[in-house]
Amino acid sequence: MGFLRETQIKIINTAMQDFLKMWLFLIFTALVTGCAAEKPFIMASNDLSNYRPKTYFIMPLEDNNSDERGKANYPDAAITVRNALQNEFMRTGFKLVSNSQIQELYKKIEQEGKINEISNIEFAKMLGADTLITGCLNTYFKGYFALEMKYTTVSFSIEATDVKSKDTMWSANVSKSTPWTYDYDPAAFAQELVKKVVDELIEKGHKR
DSSP, rough: OOOOHHHHHHHHHHHHHHHHHHHHHHHHHHHHHHHHOOOEEEEEESSGGGOOOSOEEEEEOOOOOOOOOHHHTTTHHHHHHHHHHHHHHTTTTOOOOHHHHHHHHHHHHHHOOOGGOHHHHHHHHHHHHHHHHHEEEEEEEEEEEEEEEEEEEEEEEEEEEEEOOOOOEEEEEEEEEEEEEEEOOOOHHHHHHHHHHHHHHHHOOOOO
């Protein structure tokens, strides 16, 4: 085979590869963007405009990360999302029970051997909180689709319970993936999603 023929074949192969990459990229972007179209949604059980808790207590989130890659690469994902929640609530003016208060009370109860006797609601009440936030992390990872295409997925759910009445005041279920991107940090993406949740909470009239 002559040099010219080999060159032509290489050019054709390269063009076909670029064409395939383009179509894979378009298909992948369409799929992921479809998932990303879902926005965080606050489900409110009551009129939040009349709800003004003095202090929130955000429990550590349960880590139910369903992706093995996420578990291996981001073992502290649940802590990261909880920290994002705490930071965003404080940034927007909500009052939270401090971590030092939580640790001090936990240590005291542990020394008394009563850890398994106290419910989350009772623990929140002992901390002086009037609203308890519980939740779980469902998915948290950076994925690799094909041809070096990367995307990030984060999903979590949280629920706010009135400590006195034990009624659920509001809840949020969040599940989103980024469009195709190279290096999008899951922690940064989680922070963006948490901000949207808190912003929507305020939009619904929740007073700080």
